Amino acid sequence: MPDVGMPRSLALVGAGKMGGAMLEGWLDTGLPGPAVSVYDPQVSPAMTALAERAGVILNPPDESRVAPDVLVLAIKPQMLEGAAPAIRPLVGAGTLLVSVLAGKTVANLRTALPEAGAVVRAMPNLPASIGRGATGAYANEAVDDAQRAVADALLRASGLVEWVCDEGLIDAVTGVSGSGPAYVFALVEALAEAGVAAGLPADLAMRLARATVVGAGALLGESDLPAETLRKNVTSPGGTTAAGLAVLQRDENGLPALMRETVAAAKRRAQELSG
Incomplete structure (x- = not known):
């Protein structure tokens, strides 16, 4: 240093x-x-x-x-x-x-x-x-x-x-990056649970979910492309990813709305800690 x-x-x-x-x-x-x-x-x-x-x-x-x-x-x-x-x-x-x-x-x-x-x-x-x-x-x-x-x-x-x-x-x-790693870990848990619900053995579902998030994060870190572009690059029109994203990105109860609520809750709690 x-x-x-x-x-x-x-x-x-x-x-x-x-x-x-x-x-x-x-x-x-x-x-x-x-x-x-x-x-x-x-x-x-x-x-x-x-x-x-x-x-x-x-x-x-x-x-x-x-x-x-x-x-x-x-x-x-x-x-x-x-x-x-x-x-x-x-x-x-x-x-x-x-x-x-x-x-x-x-x-x-x-x-x-x-x-x-x-x-x-x-x-x-x-x-x-x-x-x-x-x-x-x-x-x-x-x-x-x-x-x-x-x-x-x-x-x-x-x-x-x-x-x-x-x-x-x-x-x-605090709401975005301070607490953010926990949101990512929760995503891995949820993705693995969804894999089990789709028929995968629990240990296999967790290995796949974990490696997927680690790999996607590494790609995001090494690429100069915006996250939106990377998402579009792996989403073929009418394909399986598009079908999944259609659920994840619903206006009312999809990921964007849920994440806004999540960050707002963490921010609100941080403000409460000031007394």
């Missing part, structure tokens, strides 16, 4: 699935382990082993805690208020706060952590764990160009990063 835009010190609060995935991305792309301190009362054996290998500092004692260049919050949103007193010593005048807490606004964060000035809200997703994540990010007015470069470098270590100018759009990002 280039030196430009990287912090000299970073504190990660919360080392669960998302926090751990982000940390692995930072380490894999060159952030020195000793520059990172991890705070989590229930560190997993895997995280302990990773920290030992990389030299990451786990749960340093209170007397040695100092405000880092970057503080990344990766705890559950509902834990923010309760954890705030322990987090406050990690927020200094020059600290960049990067939050991946769904629904927690900049105002929420600055209420819980009054010392926070520069704040970036980010919404990564689970494929960050394999470097194929999709992250939406928003920076408040206190974030300078250098701090934004730091945040971009950290988030980009896990995949695609898209910046938005309106904080309200982060909740929509």
